[in-house]
Amino acid sequence: MKFAVIVFPGSNCDVDMYHSIKDELGEEVEYVWHDTESLEGFDGILLPGGFSYGDYLRTGAIARFSKVMKEVVKAAEAGKPVLGVCNGFQILLEAGLLPGAMRRNESLSFICKPVELIVENNQTMFTAEYQPGESITIPVAHGEGNYYCDEEMLEKLRANNQIVFTYQQNPNGSLADIAGITNEKGNVLGMMPHPERAVDGLLGSADGLKLFQSIVKSWREAHVVNA
Amino acid sequence: MFKVKVYVTLRESVLDPQGKAVTQSLNSLNYQEVTDVRIGKYMELTIEKSERDLDEVINEICTKLLANPVIEDYRYEVEECVAQ
Numbered sequence: 001m002k003f004a005v006i007v008f009p010g011s012n013c014d015v016d017m018y019h020s021i022k023d024e025l026g027e028e029v030e031y032v033w034h035d036t037e038s039l040e041g042f043d044g045i046l047l048p049g050g051f052s053y054g055d056y057l058r059t060g061a062i063a064r065f066s067k068v069m070k071e072v073v074k075a076a077e078a079g080k081p082v083l084g085v086c087n088g089f090q091i092l093l094e095a096g097l098l099p100g101a102m103r104r105n106e107s108l109s110f111i112c113k114p115v116e117l118i119v120e121n122n123q124t125m126f127t128a129e130y131q132p133g134e135s136i137t138i139p140v141a142h143g144e145g146n147y148y149c150d151e152e153m154l155e156k157l158r159a160n161n162q163i164v165f166t167y168q169q170n171p172n173g174s175l176a177d178i179a180g181i182t183n184e185k186g187n188v189l190g191m192m193p194h195p196e197r198a199v200d201g202l203l204g205s206a207d208g209l210k211l212f213q214s215i216v217k218s219w220r221e222a223h224v225v226n227a
Numbered sequence: 228m229f230k231v232k233v234y235v236t237l238r239e240s241v242l243d244p245q246g247k248a249v250t251q252s253l254n255s256l257n258y259q260e261v262t263d264v265r266i267g268k269y270m271e272l273t274i275e276k277s278e279r280d281l282d283e284v285i286n287e288i289c290t291k292l293l294a295n296p297v298i299e300d301y302r303y304e305v306e307e308c309v310a311q
Contacts, residue, residue, distance in 0.1 A: 057268075057292070057293070058295055061292065061295070062292075065292070093297075094295065099297075100297060101295050101297040101298040103237075103241065103242070103243075103244065103298065104244050104245060105244065106244050107244075108244055108245060108248055146244065148241060148297070148298055149297070150240070173242075173244070
């Protein structure tokens, strides 16, 4: 399976993402610059964290209009797995690939620490390797992770099981303790915690690795004969 | 040539954590009469006359980029000015 790590000016988790795929997962991966006009040949798209365009105006607001985003939308429509972490999540929200928006953390502080998450839905291409309701530890690092959507949308997210990860102890004030959601189809996941920073016990946790393994497993089942 | 002043604020229904902190700070400075603060953004755009309707252009710019309609509202004022 071949992954693209999209790099925007100001991305800073791209190297961790690349390392997770190449060294920990053992799959193919390439950096893709934001003005690239084709994502042909890639099976999975990863939008890393950071501060694209300095977070000017709103987080993700400017990156969302990068040339490559048209291709990311196409990949999402084609059903390819698209994962946005932290700033990547914010970009997916601004692009309308996921519903809702981000506000400043309730505390107004930048929060950088390991947090405990609950796997609310393990029936997705991103979470099949986890147990339902499993408790996992993955670090967060953000100033704007206070997820918001209106009541009607929240009901929809719940009804479709789109809330994939929740915080056990909400660090940022996000609605319904939401840490990660998918689109309706289930092939686009946005999450504030950083699974790419939790892929080896040496880093304090390897709980993020199963997320990447889930993507590969689901892709193999669909694309590789006798997988 | 037009100078367009755009104000972007969080929607009434959306909690504003910055505004809340500033309200608390003002209250602690003994301004008890302040019951709410909403923090927003102010932008000045200089726009040249074109064939397109100005209001249409501004509304398009605001909904596309300057404001996020999921959580923000915007309003604007237009002043005609002489080119420098």
